[in-house]
Amino acid sequence: MEIPCGLLTRSKKPVPLKSISVAVSIHEFVADVSATLDYKNEETDPVEAFFVFPMDEDSAVYSFQALVDGKRIVAEIQEKQQAQEDYENAISQGQQAFLLEQDSSSGDIFSCSLGNLPAGQKAAVTLSYVQELSLEADGAVRFVLPAILNPRYPLQGSAVACNITSEIPRVAGKELPYTFSVTANVCSAHGIEKVQSNCPLSPLQYLEDDKSVAQVSLAEGHHFDRDVEILVYYREVNTPSVSVELAQADAKPGSLMGDSAMMVSFYPSIPESQGEITGEFIFLMDRSGSMSSPVHSKGEGQLRIDSAKETLLLLLKSLPLGCFFNIYGFGSSFESFFPESVAYTQQSMEEAMKRVKNLEANLGGTEILEPLKNIYSKVCRPGYPRQLFVFTDGEVSNTWQVIAEVQRHNKDHRCFSFGIGEGASTSLIKGIARAAGGTAEFITGKDRMQPKALRSLKRALQPVVQDISLAWTLPPGLEATLLSPAPTVIFQGQRLIIYAQLKGKNASKEAAGEVCLQYTLQGAGFQNTVPFCLDPKADDKLTIHRLAAKALIQTLDGNLEDGAEEKKKVVDISLQSGVISSHTAYIAINKELNQPIQGPLTRRDIPLPFPYLGAPSFTHSLRGGGSPCQLFSVGEPRIAFGSPCSAGGDTSPPESPLLKLISLQKADGSWELDEALASLLGVSVQTALAALPDQSKDIPYWATILAVLWMHKSSWDQREEWELLERKAVAWIQSQSDSSLGECIKAANALLKSSVDLAVFGL
Numbered sequence: 001m002e003i004p005c006g007l008l009t010r011s012k013k014p015v016p017l018k019s020i021s022v023a024v025s026i027h028e029f030v031a032d033v034s035a036t037l038d039y040k041n042e043e044t045d046p047v048e049a050f051f052v053f054p055m056d057e058d059s060a061v062y063s064f065q066a067l068v069d070g071k072r073i074v075a076e077i078q079e080k081q082q083a084q085e086d087y088e089n090a091i092s093q094g095q096q097a098f099l100l101e102q103d104s105s106s107g108d109i110f111s112c113s114l115g116n117l118p119a120g121q122k123a124a125v126t127l128s129y130v131q132e133l134s135l136e137a138d139g140a141v142r143f144v145l146p147a148i149l150n151p152r153y154p155l156q157g158s159a160v161a162c163n164i165t166s167e168i169p170r171v172a173g174k175e176l177p178y179t180f181s182v183t184a185n186v187c188s189a190h191g192i193e194k195v196q197s198n199c200p201l202s203p204l205q206y207l208e209d210d211k212s213v214a215q216v217s218l219a220e221g222h223h224f225d226r227d228v229e230i231l232v233y234y235r236e237v238n239t240p241s242v243s244v245e246l247a248q249a250d251a252k253p254g255s256l257m258g259d260s261a262m263m264v265s266f267y268p269s270i271p272e273s274q275g276e277i278t279g280e281f282i283f284l285m286d287r288s289g290s291m292s293s294p295v296h297s298k299g300e301g302q303l304r305i306d307s308a309k310e311t312l313l314l315l316l317k318s319l320p321l322g323c324f325f326n327i328y329g330f331g332s333s334f335e336s337f338f339p340e341s342v343a344y345t346q347q348s349m350e351e352a353m354k355r356v357k358n359l360e361a362n363l364g365g366t367e368i369l370e371p372l373k374n375i376y377s378k379v380c381r382p383g384y385p386r387q388l389f390v391f392t393d394g395e396v397s398n399t400w401q402v403i404a405e406v407q408r409h410n411k412d413h414r415c416f417s418f419g420i421g422e423g424a425s426t427s428l429i430k431g432i433a434r435a436a437g438g439t440a441e442f443i444t445g446k447d448r449m450q451p452k453a454l455r456s457l458k459r460a461l462q463p464v465v466q467d468i469s470l471a472w473t474l475p476p477g478l479e480a481t482l483l484s485p486a487p488t489v490i491f492q493g494q495r496l497i498i499y500a501q502l503k504g505k506n507a508s509k510e511a512a513g514e515v516c517l518q519y520t521l522q523g524a525g526f527q528n529t530v531p532f533c534l535d536p537k538a539d540d541k542l543t544i545h546r547l548a549a550k551a552l553i554q555t556l557d558g559n560l561e562d563g564a565e566e567k568k569k570v571v572d573i574s575l576q577s578g579v580i581s582s583h584t585a586y587i588a589i590n591k592e593l594n595q596p597i598q599g600p601l602t603r604r605d606i607p608l609p610f611p612y613l614g615a616p617s618f619t620h621s622l623r624g625g626g627s628p629c630q631l632f633s634v635g636e637p638r639i640a641f642g643s644p645c646s647a648g649g650d651t652s653p654p655e656s657p658l659l660k661l662i663s664l665q666k667a668d669g670s671w672e673l674d675e676a677l678a679s680l681l682g683v684s685v686q687t688a689l690a691a692l693p694d695q696s697k698d699i700p701y702w703a704t705i706l707a708v709l710w711m712h713k714s715s716w717d718q719r720e721e722w723e724l725l726e727r728k729a730v731a732w733i734q735s736q737s738d739s740s741l742g743e744c745i746k747a748a749n750a751l752l753k754s755s756v757d758l759a760v761f762g763l
Contacts, residue, residue, distance in 0.1 A: 016114075018039065020179070020181075022145060027187045029135065037051065037126075039122065039125070048604070050604070054108055054148065055108055058554075061100070061580040066124065066590075080101060084099070106400075107427040142230075143184070147226060149608055173224060174223050183215065199222055242262060242515065242532035244533070265495060270521060278323045281325045282326050284372070291305040295445075308359075325341055325344055327355070328375065331363020334367075336374075341378070344667060366392065369405060372402065388413050389457075395424070402431075406431075417440045439459060458724065459494075463521060468486070470515060479504050482500050483501050499544070557582055658718055662725060670732050673689065701733065705748045742758055
């Protein structure tokens with residue numbers, strides 16, 4: 001690794017950013033966010049302040065403005081190249097200018113430039129955005145304010161040796177030269193049960209007696225050294241709804257903003273299928289150097305690679321008999337366990353488990369495109385739908401290329417993605433899942449990877465829902481046109497959001513309509529119908545219109561490489577709606593200055609926090625200061641980043657009893673009664689054998705009943721992780737059982753001092 005240059009002198013340079021204050025308004029499952037950056041130039045010369053920051057890729061940025069000497073300067077959205085040229089021209093002529101743009105390589109990186117801030121002057125820059133909020137398995141609505149922006153790995157042989165993220169200065173979170181505050185207002189007609197966070201919060205204040213409105217803030221003294229996660233629990237969740245929003249007053253009827261817009265939320269209840277589908281399961285695991293860092297941003301807890309290995313073992317054990325599987329590891333290079341996917345047998349499972357236990361984070365950088373191409377080059381097996389699981393800390397510089405590659409093959413597979421650790425690229429993780437009809441999960445803080453991975457495997461094992469369509473019932477003269485992509489995949493327990501444009505003459509306020517989600521599953525037809533009132537509500541922030549515009553932009557922007565026509569559409573939607581894209585930017589020029597700002601212009605890059613204490617510092621370049629210093633040599637860019645300092649020795653935690661039990665299970669779902677299993681059960685082999693009511697019974701039959709009971713008794717709180725294992729075990733027991741099953745279960749309960757219901761075994 002190369003030594004960062006200018007580290008000591010850079011850390012002592014003044015930073016013009018003094019504070020970041022964020023106001024969040026959460027209404028049901030949508031957040032409206034305003035972030036204000038307060039600047040003051042305490043130097044004798046004018047400065048150009050440059051701030052690069054992460055943002056969830058689903059964020060629709062719709063406003064950018066500055067307050068200078070009491071005067072508000074509102075930015076306008078332009079094509080990016082024009083905005084950049086206007087900005088450069090303005091500051092070269094001594095004018096004050098402001099520029100907000102999305103990084104060209106990724107939808108979750110933004111930069112804010114403030115040009116020509118005179119000595120002694122203050123300026124406040126505010127950007128506003130809206131976003132949908134994800135729904136967690138326990139029903140919580142999850143809002144995340146990203147703070148950690150990891151460097152995107154530059155590809156070997158790339159013409160660009162380093163990129164915008166590798167040039168950002170970094171300091172320890174406690175040493176950031178600016179303060180940070182967050183206030184959140186929460187509103188729900190269903191009532192707010194509680195609010196939780198990964199950061200200390202002030203006490204929750206209810207502003208209405210019915211607990212429909214509440215306010216909470218970050219506790220004083222918070223250091224902006226981790227992503228801020230807020231979980232909101234409502235009294236009721238999963239309620240289908242339709243919201244209709246009035247058109248923009250001055251927009252042309254028939255245009256995106258000139259008609260009413262609708263947001264439809266479905267929560268499909270898919271009937272339990274008879275038997276699981278089989279398939280081809282491919283696990284693509286990040287083994288780059290940063291995977292040797294902890295999942296937790298504070299440098300505590302399990303290492304990413306150890307959590308990933310444990311997750312792979314669980315997934316392997318949970319696969320159904322009769323499927324095919326393979327495991328890939330990738331970094332600067334990639335390797336697979338088998339040349340082609342192999343049949344899932346006891347032998348292939350044992351071989352894969354041995355190799356998983358020996359995996360290390362030793363493959364250098366993060367290059368995911370080549371292993372994906374290798375996977376897609378393999379012919380799909382008829383009757384075995386391909387399911388791809390991608391685990392990565394998600395820091396690549398060619399995000400759009402990766403998403404485009406996945407999308408090109410979206411008819412051949414589903415992709416389930418997992419972002420590991422804070423700083424994982426939301427653009428990459430969500431983009432590849434969206435491109436191939438899967439789901440995206442993020443593992444941060446104290447999250448466990450295992451339940452989220454098993455939840456996705458359960459979805460992959462659901463039969464594919466087919467013939468999905470929407471039917472609208474509207475008054476004469478009205479027509480609904482989809483703004484978001486037509487749904488192509490539905491999963492049990494997952495929210496489905498659709499945006500539509502309501503074209504035609506306005507109906508009366510009493511008018512009503514309904515929308516019906518139709519689909520077939522294993523030959524049977526199903527419908528979910530949601531009625532709604534057609535009286536559109538006014539919203540000066542045009543939240544639904546802008547979320548719809550973002551959905552349209554995401555569909556077109558960066559996913560396909562054939563470019564020109566899609567780019568034109570993206571620019572048109574972006575300019576209409578004010579929602580920023582990779583092809584547009586916000587530009588503001590302070591035209592009220594009487595004379596040009598004098599003096600040499602000095603660039604000041606605003607530092608970001610390290611992902612955790614002890615990480616190396618980053619380098620950056622100054623305007624006119626020569627070529628940027630490279631933090632990492634291209635061949636080993638990520639091994640150094642993220643590797644915690646240690647005194648040597650194995651620091652991995654001991655294997656949990658549940659994982660020990662799972663590791664003993666056979667591919668068909670059964671267990672053998674040996675010393676290892678008996679030790680976990682807390683009895684001797686002899687005692688276990690003596691308790692078997694019918695001594696003529698097969699010993700694995702008895703051992704498997706005992707193992708299932710032990711999971712219920714001793715690991716109920718981790719049920720999500722062993723449900724599929726239990727399903728396999730019970731199916732195996734039922735295939736071997738006779739009328740003595742009930743007696744065996746009662747004897748097993750007595751031996752283990754448990755009280756598991758016979759219904760667990762289908763009795």
